[in-house]
Amino acid sequence: MKKKPPVAPDSRLLALYDNIRRNTVIPSANHSGFRGERESAKYSLKTDKNMAKNGFAREEAIDLIFDDTWEEADHDSSDPESVYSDVEEAYAAGIDPDVDCVASPVTYKEANGPSTSNTTPPQRGRGRGRGRSHSRGHNHGLEESRGLSPVSHNGRxxxxxxxxxxxxxxxxxxxxIPGVQxxxxxxxKSPLDIFSQYFDGEVIDVLCANTNKNAVRNLERGRKFTWADVYPEEMKKYIGLLLYMGVMDLPKMRDFWRKKTLFHVPFPVTVMSRDRFLAISCNLHISDPTEDAENDKKRGTEEYDCLHRVQPLLDIMRNRCMSIYHPRQNISVDERMIATKARISFKQYMKAKPTKWGIILYVLADVNGYTIDFKIYTGKSxxxxxxxxxxxxxxxxxNRDYLGSGYVIYCDNFYTSPLLFRHLNQxxxxxxxxxxxxxVGVPSTKQNALNKRSPRGSIRWIREDVLLFVKWMxxxxxxxxxxVHTVYxxxxxxxxxxxxxxxKERVTxxxxxxxxxxNKYMGGVDTSDQMLGTNSVHRKTRKWYMTIFQHYLDIAVTNSYILHKELSxxxxxxxxxRQSFQELLAAQLTGVPLDGSPRERCDHLPVPVSDTQDLSQRASMGRRRCIRCKRSTPWKCQECDVGLCLQLDRNCFREHHV
Incomplete structure (x- = not known):
């Protein structure tokens, strides 16, 4: 009987194919479990209510789905929405499709190392949020991983x-030489000397120049606010007030300038007026607004840079963090979440994290919590x-060119893979x-493996050239x-x-x-996160780049404090x-002594009503009625702009203000 030529499936078959993929794992034809998965597919098709409507007989549909003579890439290109479903579910479960065998059961380990609790560890959500920044290449890697299985060992x-x-x-x-450079x-060195290594004159000048340009652009758009160019000294005072607000936390920024209330704070008004502080906050900009407009025109193309608004400060901060301090031998890699719900394509959703919505930073940190380097995750690169x-x-x-050699990298189970560890060893x-x-590459043999009845403290291990796999109960x-370690x-x-x-007794x-x-060296990023959360300058804002700017400021202050401890x-x-360090730094940036009692600036001064140059007429011309005694007076309050008597027997000015 002549064999029929292979037929490319149409849209009806593709719909059935997607339905099966959501419920069963379809391996390649040479997979050892092909027959069992085929039977599972038969069951899925049998129970599918749409099979008759699609016009396929059960066996015909199965033969077409498992026919490996048609290009699976054609299916991917025909239905782009189906491309992302499996990939996003994989990342939400903490799976890297290119190195995880999705067909195999996944055991989730806690990110902070081996645990001794009896609770089941939560899944490490790594969802991607609303953005569709992953390309179809990740789906291709997922299909390849499904055809792979962990390394089988003939041994035990x-x-x-x-x-x-x-x-x-x-x-x-x-x-x-590791340590402070x-x-x-x-x-x-004082706290300001150390902090100025990160936010130096170059950074301050960039902030001032781009903030002034952004203010001019906003005024041209018709926004109503009073503006004068901001200069480096004023920008330092602005940053000092942000650090002050991190220590003296109040619900809203405007609360720091409230008067006639029990919660009145006298210090901020001595440094900067409320309207000036809010004007700088609204117009603060990191990149050149003109270049931003040019970059926005490229949206949707490969030339578009989604990090353009923070790129100038991003490059400077990374260089400063690496140049001022050199890490010691044991360093760790982990992710960090910056909380934000701004509408950006690279915002992520991680269900199992305390901060569920935000921007992910991949961080390289020393064991003392120093942030060495970081990378903002923006999706598929x-x-x-x-x-x-x-x-x-x-x-x-x-980076070997920066670090040198002989460093030991600690990471959790999302990053650990035999492929990566062999590459690092090379x-x-x-x-x-x-x-x-x-x-992929993890031993799968069950001979002499641990089980639920294994006594506490049992150890099993397998060595593959440079890799050592250890299991401990x-x-x-x-x-x-x-x-780098032996078994025991x-x-x-x-x-x-x-x-x-x-x-109950304690046993060894x-x-x-x-x-x-x-357990000793993995907590570098966690230590850094704890220190960043102490007296943080983070404030809720609609501008995502302001959120990243606040995080840069937290990194600079935290790293400065770690350097202060090293130098001490x-x-x-x-x-x-940590609090004393930030208090002194805020005082030095604002230019006031830390132990000085703040005196609120007083503009309530008596001034003449008339500003004529003729002294003989100044007392009679332009007189006003006193708002207290209702008599005519040549005096008024400079701040209140109301008439008030100022006589030897009648001091309405004092009575009004007291």
């Missing part, structure tokens, strides 16, 4: 009693390597992190991958355990070396607290 999981080799750890050779190390988002993030932040970096089941199973070096940890007679259980080191240790001095 070893125990801690089995001998392990000592890994070949790269020699630690940093490009510079000159010239900050010469002599004692045209410079993607095709090896997955997690791979691209780590390789873009870990560059001369070590790596350690939790990993998830089902990721704590409250639940913990999975680690490392290139004698570390122990105390855990509560119930004895046979019902008593063994702990793998990788788990102990991960060098000079054997006691360092200030």
């Amino acid at each position: 999981w070893n125990t801690e009693a089995d001998p392990d080799i000592v890994p070949n750890i790269p020699r630690f050779t940093p490009k510079r 000159p010239p900050l190390t010469f002599g004692k 045209k410079f993607a390597s095709g090896k997955g988002l997690s791979f691209d993030v780590v390789t873009s932040l870990v 560059l001369g970096f070590g790596a350690c992190g939790t990993y998830r089941e089902g990721r 704590d409250t639940r199973e913990v999975s680690m991958c490392t290139t 070096s004698g570390e122990t940890v105390l855990r509560w355990q119930t004895t046979e007679d019902g008593r 259980v063994p702990r793998p070396t990788a788990v102990q080191q991960y 240790a060098i000079h054997h001095d006691k360092h200030m607290t």
